[in-house]
Amino acid sequence: MTDTPDTCEKLLIDAADTIGGESPRLDAELLLSRATGWSRTSFRAWPERQPSPEVIAEFRALVQRRVRGEPVAHLLGEQEFWSLPLKVNASTLIPRPDTECLVEAALALDLPEDARVLDLGTGTGAIAIALASERPAWTIDACDSQESAVELAHANAKALGFPIAVMRSDWFSGLPRRNYNLIVSNPPYVAERDEHLCQGDVRFEPASALVAGPDGLDDIRQLVASAPAWLEHGGWLLIEHGYDQGDAVRQLYGAAGFQAVETRQDYGQRDRFTMG
Numbered sequence: 001m002t003d004t005p006d007t008c009e010k011l012l013i014d015a016a017d018t019i020g021g022e023s024p025r026l027d028a029e030l031l032l033s034r035a036t037g038w039s040r041t042s043f044r045a046w047p048e049r050q051p052s053p054e055v056i057a058e059f060r061a062l063v064q065r066r067v068r069g070e071p072v073a074h075l076l077g078e079q080e081f082w083s084l085p086l087k088v089n090a091s092t093l094i095p096r097p098d099t100e101c102l103v104e105a106a107l108a109l110d111l112p113e114d115a116r117v118l119d120l121g122t123g124t125g126a127i128a129i130a131l132a133s134e135r136p137a138w139t140i141d142a143c144d145s146q147e148s149a150v151e152l153a154h155a156n157a158k159a160l161g162f163p164i165a166v167m168r169s170d171w172f173s174g175l176p177r178r179n180y181n182l183i184v185s186n187p188p189y190v191a192e193r194d195e196h197l198c199q200g201d202v203r204f205e206p207a208s209a210l211v212a213g214p215d216g217l218d219d220i221r222q223l224v225a226s227a228p229a230w231l232e233h234g235g236w237l238l239i240e241h242g243y244d245q246g247d248a249v250r251q252l253y254g255a256a257g258f259q260a261v262e263t264r265q266d267y268g269q270r271d272r273f274t275m276g
């Protein structure tokens with residue numbers, strides 16, 4: 001058999017074959033782009049281009065890690081959210097596109113121009129940073145219970161030039177006393193025994209960012225009950241939750257005295273967050 005040269009196109013076809021799963025070609029292109037430093041569009045414009053043997057070895061190592069299940073975002077060290085490049089690592093949840101629906105709803109609220117905003121359990125800082133990118137006059141605080149997440153969110157905000165105060169706090173417990181016009185959160189909300197936890201990217205994400213008790217509602221219960229004391233009169237609380245938790249979360253809002261309670265859907269038309 002004659003050896004066909006390792007062109008970009010051949011490397012991509014072989015890698016996509018090995019990777020399988022939901023988006024093998026896209027995964028392969030992202031990893032080859034990472035290894036070569038060449039853009040994804042260049043692979044279409046110049047499919048016969050040949051990377052050096054060292055680069056090919058690096059690419060194959062990334063493909064092997066992907067085959068073992070590691071999330072593409074971890075292999076790239078980066079994930080785009082709200083068109084902003086965020087650094088990611090294994091210490092936080094990888095930002096999901098569906099959370100952009102919560103950002104959109106927050107931006108559509110009727111809030112003061114100089115609103116004070118809090119992002120609870122900020123992880124990479126995704127929600128806080130997206131809001132800061134759209135509303136430079138807002139004062140935005142963010143917190144996380146994990147020191148590694150506080151560092152990551154701080155680094156992301158700083159790299160993109162947004163003045164967000166990132167604090168270490170387990171929900172409200174470690175925060176300075178203050179009232180907010182808007183509180184947002186994407187807390188853990190997966191049930192302990194959910195089989196979702198055994199598949200795909202979540203296997204490589206921290207349980208502290210995903211799992212919340214037997215029904216997945218432990219943290220949301222605590223957040224909704226505590227939030228009124230931290231909100232300005234007429235302030236808003238927006239919390240992300242599972243597609244099947246809308247009824248339960250609306251009840252929690254009602255019990256805590258919230259009005260105008262409403263559940264909204266994500267890009268896949270599943271219930272995804274509740275506001276009030």
Ligand code: GLN
Pocket residue numbers: 093096186187188189190202209210211240
């Ligand atoms: N939506 C995420 C998932 O299904 C969970 C995010 C979370 O718990 N905050 O993997």
